[in-house]
Amino acid sequence: MTTHPGRIAVSGLTKAFGTLRAVDGLDFVVEPGSVTGFLGPNGAGKTTALRMVLGLVTPDAGSVTIGGHPYIDLPAPSDTVGAALDTTGFHPNRSGRNHLRVYCAVNGYPDQRADELLDLVDLTHAGRRPVKGYSLGMRQRLALATALLGDPDALVLDEPANGLDPSGIAWLRTLLRSMADAGKAILISSHVLWEAQQLVDDVVILQDGRLLLHGSLDELTRGYDSLERAFFALTSGGL
């Protein structure tokens, strides 16, 4: 049986910055067809871990494979993994549409793909304006559009709901759900638990760089009225 091209497997992932162990022996799997929430307080090591998943930061130990391959060995990375890691990753004087067209050129996608994605994330009206005039929510949508350019098998999104208004979050939930239903593996980080609760099927909870819990949202919240309560019960129990 071959591995699903979007299945993300993290094993023993470790990274220290100086004496700080940002990520410490992390193991988890993101299965295709589900939305996995990567949760934890600010500074828990989520962003560092995501950057290691994507080959941007070199781990001190451990490994990550996507569809069985390390990111750097993916033959067409943008076709396999779409990632949106921060909402500031745009040239302020380049229009949103041109930003997408740059990556269409790099990845060999037809230019019309940029317009399709602007349409999908509801940014067509602002596509020809420089990004410096975009709100946080608009940047969030543009980052998501960039991630989706290659119609990838896996999505890795760092705090994708940050800056979205309630209708934006509802829209994101519908979008992520339809992508998961289409068989994509989706990993989204969040430090806002009530927000995450609306979006995810499975959770990976990180604290001080270590895995605190990996399981389904249903299991975790059984007996509690929210993910937040479950989380605090869990973390205070550990103290």
Place this chain on the structure above:
Amino acid sequence: MGRLLRGELRKLVTTRLWLWLLLGAVTLTALYASLNIAFTDDPENFAPHLSTPEGQRLHVATAAQPATTFAAVLAAIGITGEFRHRTATTTFLATPRRVKVVVAKLILYAAVGAAYAAACLGTTVALGIPLLASMDIDFDILGPGMPATFAGIVAAGLAFGVLGVALGALLREQVATVVGLLIYRFIAEPIVTEVPALHDWTLYLPGPATSALVGSVLENREFLDAWQGGAMLAGYACVLALAGTLLTTRRDVI
């Protein structure tokens, strides 16, 4: 590599910086060339007179410093901007083999540097034709050594495009790289190269090496042979490009 080059070219042309810096280079060239013409009869001028082939080569070569400096600045911004605006993340996600990204930028900005040089060269020629004619001097555009000067200026533009990318890859900090480049080229290098006691050493710096490559002659200065100047520039470009590429592949993108 073709797709990467197209992407890098798109990054360049979807903002206006290339145009402003080109205008800056052409304007400064026009200023240098005009001053050179205005002072050619000044007996205290170290530049050979414009009626001589050396004087006419030097006139054309006034294009070299503005063209190379502005090309290097554009190239440095082209790579440091990826870190300043955090587009490096998306860039390296699309091309995780980062060497390819740096090589694409080196190729693109080498070509852009050559184009800047050609534009500035065109400026000196376009200014020289009417102004020299008005002084009853015959401007021999294909005179002795002139084709080599043309080629040298374009080659210098190419080398400085590479140098700009390489420096940017090494330093990553945009403001420091650009300010450093400008201070070096417009202040530090002109000052140290004027110190007679240091001439044996300053001969090998990028600026004087460029002057040598473009066939400059000054009565108070010595330069390397043109090929030696070219070899020095190529050496700087290769060593820095190699170091910048290696560092880019190794450093974490946070």
